[in-house]
């Protein structure tokens with residue numbers, strides 16, 4: 301069965317959803333094909349037992365991110381500053397007490413989204429027609445036709461688009477999607493070298509019924525070279541009625557079972573901020589190496605390597621195939637700001653093409 305669609309967007313992360321939203325504002329319908337059962341990609345907010353929004357993916361942004369801030373405003377969402385008042389801890393090794401410091405108040409603030417970062421992708425999705433998003437649909441092949449492009453999936457559906465925009469990390473495209481005819485050699489060689497931001501990282505989050513650390517004068521901020529937690533921040537809700545932490549674990553902890561990671565996290569926190577830390581109402585963590593971000597590719601250690609490369613800005617297949625994930629952005633690649641920039645950039649190219657045609 302072939303479904304005819306004018307514009308097909310592959311990937312329902314922030315870049316794909318933003319692009320579909322921008323097109324919908326011009327009354328241009330697009331369909332999004334998303335491999336996972338979940339939208340949002342690297343944005344994932346979960347709720348604890350007490351319904352605290354807890355981030356497993358993207359969390360922070362700043363005044364340096366005007367495209368993201370303007371999208372947030374336009375969608376009627378709200379931001380609030382990351383809490384950092386009080387004593388912060390720096391643990392250099394496990395056999396010495398941690399060093400205490402105060403985060404400078406003059407530093408530019410980083411923000412969080414009220415209700416959780418997923419409010420952003422959920423709100424974008426709500427703005428689209430209900431049949432504009434197909435989940436559980438993995439794109440496996442893209443084939444050039446005379447004036448259009450065929451998109452094959454792992455379901456029995458094949459799509460035909462006038463324009464196709466691939467909104468996936470380039471590294472993921474390289475071993476998951478077959479292009480025919482093959483794309484230029486230089487482009488094929490580039491794809492596996494483009495670093496996928498945060499691939500391989502482990503984010504954890506904890507929920508508590510009380511902000512006991514704030515009551516004891518701590519900021520909840522921790523940096524450590526000694527324990528499983530390498531970085532941690534207060535994760536209290538905007539309303540200040542739900543409490544928790546979020547942060548990153550040492551990459552090596554991917555080798556442990558989740559229950560072992562949880563035990564090591566609680567032990568480290570118990571030692572550093574007291575035994576009240578031992579009884580969270582929820583613990584979650586996520587190792588970002590699955591088929592929706594890395595799919596067996598190597599983790600590239602060099603940050604942002606080949607991100608925003610000129611070959612990622614070009615169109616292929618006779619001007620009908622484009623690429624637009626955060627890694628393609630020429631500014632702030634890897635970040636949510638980059639995802640919005642990438643979506644805007646392809647949107648402008650598509651509009652330019654429309655203007656030329658009419």
Ligand SMILES: Cc1cc2nc3c(=O)[nH]c(=O)nc-3n(C[C@H](O)[C@H](O)[C@H](O)COP(=O)(O)OP(=O)(O)OC[C@H]3O[C@@H](n4cnc5c(N)ncnc54)[C@H](O)[C@@H]3O)c2cc1C
Pocket residue numbers: 310311312313314315316333334335336338339340341342343356357358359360361437438439440467468469472476477497498499501502503588591592593624625626627634635636637638639
């Ligand atoms: C742990 C972590 C922490 C982060 N922290 C921050 C932060 O604090 N601030 C910040 O600005 N950014 C942060 N980021 C980065 C931010 O999440 C990304 O920049 C942004 O979400 C990327 O959006 P995207 O749409 O470009 O890509 P993605 O979110 O990766 O979306 C790609 C989508 O494509 C889907 N897909 C994959 N393969 C296929 C296929 N074959 N067919 C169809 N669909 C497919 C995936 O399931 C996914 O939904 C973080 C990321 C992680 C993982």
